[in-house]
Amino acid sequence: MTARGPAGGVTLPPKPSDRGRKARPSGVQRAAAERTRTTIGRRRVVNVVMIGVTFVAAILATLPLIFILGHLIKAGASSINPAFFTEIPKPPGETGGGMANAMVGTLVLILAASGFGLPIGIGAGLYLAENRGTVIANGVRFLSDVLNGLPSIVMGIFAWQFLVKPMGKFTALAGGIALGAMMIPLVTRTTEEMIMIVPVSLREAALALGYSRWRTSLVVVLRTALPGIVTGALVAVSRIAGETAPLLFTVLGNQFWSTSLREPIAALPLQIFSFAISPYDEQHSLAWAGALVLIGIVLVISLAARFATRSRFGRGGD
Amino acid sequence: MAATESPRVPRPSVAPNAEAPAANARVRLKAAELSAFFGSSEVVKSISMSFRDREVTAIIGPSGCGKSTLLRCLNRMHETVPTARVAGTVTLDDQDIYARGVNAIEVRRHVGMVFQRPTPFPTMSIRDNVAAGLQILGRERPSKTETDHIVEDALRRAALLDEVSGRLKESAFGLSGGQQQRLCIARALATRPAVLLLDEPTASLDPISTQKVEELVYELRQDMTVVIVTHNMQQAARVSDRTAFVLAGELVEFAPTNALFTTPSDQRTEAYITGRFG
Numbered sequence: 001m002t003a004r005g006p007a008g009g010v011t012l013p014p015k016p017s018d019r020g021r022k023a024r025p026s027g028v029q030r031a032a033a034e035r036t037r038t039t040i041g042r043r044r045v046v047n048v049v050m051i052g053v054t055f056v057a058a059i060l061a062t063l064p065l066i067f068i069l070g071h072l073i074k075a076g077a078s079s080i081n082p083a084f085f086t087e088i089p090k091p092p093g094e095t096g097g098g099m100a101n102a103m104v105g106t107l108v109l110i111l112a113a114s115g116f117g118l119p120i121g122i123g124a125g126l127y128l129a130e131n132r133g134t135v136i137a138n139g140v141r142f143l144s145d146v147l148n149g150l151p152s153i154v155m156g157i158f159a160w161q162f163l164v165k166p167m168g169k170f171t172a173l174a175g176g177i178a179l180g181a182m183m184i185p186l187v188t189r190t191t192e193e194m195i196m197i198v199p200v201s202l203r204e205a206a207l208a209l210g211y212s213r214w215r216t217s218l219v220v221v222l223r224t225a226l227p228g229i230v231t232g233a234l235v236a237v238s239r240i241a242g243e244t245a246p247l248l249f250t251v252l253g254n255q256f257w258s259t260s261l262r263e264p265i266a267a268l269p270l271q272i273f274s275f276a277i278s279p280y281d282e283q284h285s286l287a288w289a290g291a292l293v294l295i296g297i298v299l300v301i302s303l304a305a306r307f308a309t310r311s312r313f314g315r316g317g318d
Numbered sequence: 319m320a321a322t323e324s325p326r327v328p329r330p331s332v333a334p335n336a337e338a339p340a341a342n343a344r345v346r347l348k349a350a351e352l353s354a355f356f357g358s359s360e361v362v363k364s365i366s367m368s369f370r371d372r373e374v375t376a377i378i379g380p381s382g383c384g385k386s387t388l389l390r391c392l393n394r395m396h397e398t399v400p401t402a403r404v405a406g407t408v409t410l411d412d413q414d415i416y417a418r419g420v421n422a423i424e425v426r427r428h429v430g431m432v433f434q435r436p437t438p439f440p441t442m443s444i445r446d447n448v449a450a451g452l453q454i455l456g457r458e459r460p461s462k463t464e465t466d467h468i469v470e471d472a473l474r475r476a477a478l479l480d481e482v483s484g485r486l487k488e489s490a491f492g493l494s495g496g497q498q499q500r501l502c503i504a505r506a507l508a509t510r511p512a513v514l515l516l517d518e519p520t521a522s523l524d525p526i527s528t529q530k531v532e533e534l535v536y537e538l539r540q541d542m543t544v545v546i547v548t549h550n551m552q553q554a555a556r557v558s559d560r561t562a563f564v565l566a567g568e569l570v571e572f573a574p575t576n577a578l579f580t581t582p583s584d585q586r587t588e589a590y591i592t593g594r595f596g
Contacts, residue, residue, distance in 0.1 A: 133400075205437035207398055209451040209505065210427035223441045 072295070076288030084289060089255055089271070095282055099290050101257050102271035105172070106241060106297065108259055109251065109267055112176025113240055117183030118233055124184070125191025125229075126217060132196075141192075148185035155182055156246035164250055172258075172265035175251035179243060183236040190232025194225040234305055238298045244269040268294045343370035346543040347392060347429070347513050352406035354387045354396050361387045363567040364406065369513070374535060374544040376558035376575065378551055380595070384567040385547045389515050392545065393429035394422040410512065427451070430506035434518040436498030438490035438505075445486040447501055448472050451509040468508055476504035477534050496527020503534065514538060516546040520553065532557050551591055555579050563587045 025033065083098045090097030124140065131137040159178035164170055198221050206216040222229075247253075252264040253274065259265070268290050275287035347369040354362035361384040369375045369392075377385045390396040391404050394415060407414050415425045438447050448469040452460055460468060469486070473479040478500040482493070490501055499519060506514060516535065520528040535557045538544050548554050554561050555575060562572040563584075571578060571587045582588045589595060 199437075201433055201435055201437045202439065204395065204398070205433060205439070205502070206450075208393065208395055208426055208431035208433075209454075210423050210509065211454055212423050215454060220439055220441075224439070226441075 069295070072288055072292040076285065076290070076292040079285045079289035080292065084286070084293075088257060089275075089286075092278060092280055092283065097286070099266075099268065099271050099286065099293070101254065102266040102268045102290065103293060103297070104257075104259060105251075105254065105266040106268040106294070108172060108261070108265060109175050109179060109247075110237055110241055110301070112172065112261060113179035113183055114233070114237060116177050116180030117236065118180075118187060120180075121184045121187025121233075121236070122191050122222075122229060124188040126195060126222065128188065128192040129195035129221075130213075130217060141189075144185040144188045147181075148189070150182075151245075152182060152243050153245040156249035159246060160249035170250060170252035170264045171262050172251050173261040175247050175265065175267070176261065178246040178250050179240040182240050182243065182246070183233075186236040186239065187229075187233055190235070191225070191229050194228030194232065195221055197228075198224045230305055234302050237301060241298050241301075242269055242294055244273055268297075343373055345369070346371045346411060347545075348409045349388075349392070350407045350409070352388070352391055352408060353404070354384070354391050355401075355403040355405070356399070357401045361567050362391065365564075365567075365569045367562060367569060367572050369543050369545055370560075371543050372539055372541065373559040374539045374546060374557050376554035376561045377545065377547045377564055378549065378554045378561060378590075379564035380590070381549060383564045385564045386517050388564065389431075389517055389545060389547045392513070392515055393426050393431055395426070395431060397422065427509055428511050429513045429515060430509065430511035431515040431517065432499070432502050432506050432519050434521045436495055436502050436522070438493070438498050438501055440489070440491055442490065443487045444482050444490050444493070444501065445469050447490045448504045448508050450505055455509075469504075472504040472508040473501075475507050475538070476500045477530060477537075478504055494527070496523050496530060499523060499527065499531060500534065503531070507538075511542070513543040513545065516544065518547055518549065520548075520550070528553075551579070563590060565590070 083096055084100075085098060085103070086100050087096070087098035088101045089099065124144070128137050128141055155178050159174050159181075163174035163177060167174065202224060203216055203221060206220040207213070211220065247267050247270050251267060251270070253270040254264045254266040256266075272287045272290040272294070275283040275290065278284070345368040349368070350366050351364045352362060352366070353360055353364050363384075365388060377388060379385045387396060392408055394404075396402050396404055404416060407416055409415065410425070410428060414420070415429075439450060442450065445466075449465050452465055452468060470479060473482060478497060481497060482501075485492075490498060493501060499522075503514075503516075503519070519535075520531050523531065532553060535544060535546060539559070546554075546557065558575045560573065561575040561578045563570045563578065563582075563586075565586055571582060571584045573583070578587065579591055582591060
């Protein structure tokens with residue numbers, strides 16, 4: 001099957017009928033053919049084994065998600081009903097209730113974080129790509145990588161110290177900014193990388209038409225790189241959508257409806273956390289359902305944004 | 319016959335234009351003691367030459383001789399590369415384009431350029447690609463219907479209109495390589511530049527597309543100044559009125575195309591065109 005490479009066919013010694021008609025193979029060629037004949041079996045085996053190993057690795061890579069999804073559906077699906085999406089949590093001990101306020105809260109937080117993190121991240125990535133090799137660009141890139149590795153709990157503490165404390169209360173805004181700050185380094189790096197793969201020739205073509213540098217960056221380079229940047233932004237959104245630690249210090253959570261940025265707000269991860277550590281089985285089941293919905297929200301956002309930025313011409317674009 | 323700039327030279331049969339370049343053609347673009355640098359290495363060495371209106375000037379020479387860099391100095395594209403530097407002057411209609419206060423962006427609107435590889439903008443339709451240069455004109459920007467007319471006219475001049483009519487709203491990436499290159503020429507023509515610079519425009523094209531682009535270049539000389547860089551000597555002979563031979567950053571010889579190819583005055587030119595090097 002897979003092992004029939006050129007090595008098998010080309011260097012085989014001539015068949016008896018060929019002798020005399022063709023030039024006899026030299027000593028080196030005969031040695032090479034001999035080596036091929038003695039090792040070809042082993043090489044075929046190694047090939048099959050390696051393909052098998054990588055195939056197993058590929059399956060293992062998807063297994064955690066399949067396992068998690070399977071368990072979430074088993075444990076949480078029974079709690080998913082219309083009320084789950086329309087009602088706010090009931091007091092402990094009562095049955096029923098939902099996480100509508102937490103879902104809306106998570107969406108508000110994602111929007112706030114994107115509004116804060118995406119412009120800064122994309123702008124910074126554009127700067128890095130356009131000013132490669134300068135001291136400032138290298139410094140910014142390094143610090144951005146460090147920020148990327150910053151534990152989210154540290155981000156939460158800082159947001160509490162510099163946003164919550166001065167404002168005197170827990171607010172959705174503080175949470176949005178903390179999450180947005182976590183998005184920045186990721187968006188910066190993906191934007192830079194996506195812009196770097198836009199061919200220089202395209203940039204030059206725009207400049208040669210009389211485009212100014214900023215217009216070339218904005219109209220030609222950024223637009224060409226847009227699908228990749230959107231993908232990067234989505235990865236960032238998916239990452240922060242489930243963040244819990246920064247929210248503990250900033251938005252606090254809320255048992256009631258609120259969409260105000262200036263008030264504490266409910267969020268799915270917080271709600272899942274508080275239900276999961278509660279002593280009631282009913283709430284455990286709701287927590288599983290909440291986790292399932294959280295994954296669903298991330299999935300829907302990804303699909304929607306991909307659909308929205310699909311290439312106008314139905315080809316290329318990611 | 320000495321290969322001076324004698325104007326009344328009969329054309330060789332390879333050239334489609336049977337007439338010699340007119341002696342009185344107005345000089346449109348002129349380089350004087352033009353040098354170009356990348357860092358400290360000088361890739362164009364004090365070249366002085368003039369490009370006349372309604373003529374095609376070819377620049378030939380071996381790879382790496384500085385011919386593309388020379389071309390890129392004529393619309394101030396050279397300076398867009400880090401560490402690149404230019405010395406000397408280039409005048410367009412007696413205006414020094416490197417003078418203080420002259421905007422490089424303004425220069426590039428009057429001196430169009432087409433590159434070796436077709437560079438249609440992938441996010442734009444065929445129409446928008448051609449109109450790309452018009453979108454940045456600020457207050458002088460033409461209306462939508464005017465733009466449509468200009469796009470159609472530019473596509474016609476680039477001999478592409480028949481092949482793309484009815485699919486102007488489609489992606490430019492659906493076109494063949496040769497069509498994409500003519501699209502880029504149309505895009506450069508749409509802003510009505512005085513000079514068109516072509517940097518090996520057929521290097522990545524098949525023979526039939528090459529022929530179409532060559533015919534197009536030949537047509538364009540009727541109302542503009544064309545400068546074409548090529549490493550294909552037959553192409554230079556076919557399309558140009560005058561040819562410059564550049565070697566190691568120096569202008570070795572600049573003469574009417576026919577004279578340069580039949581009776582080169584410099585031994586190095588002769589060696590190059592007879593294929594002894596390069």
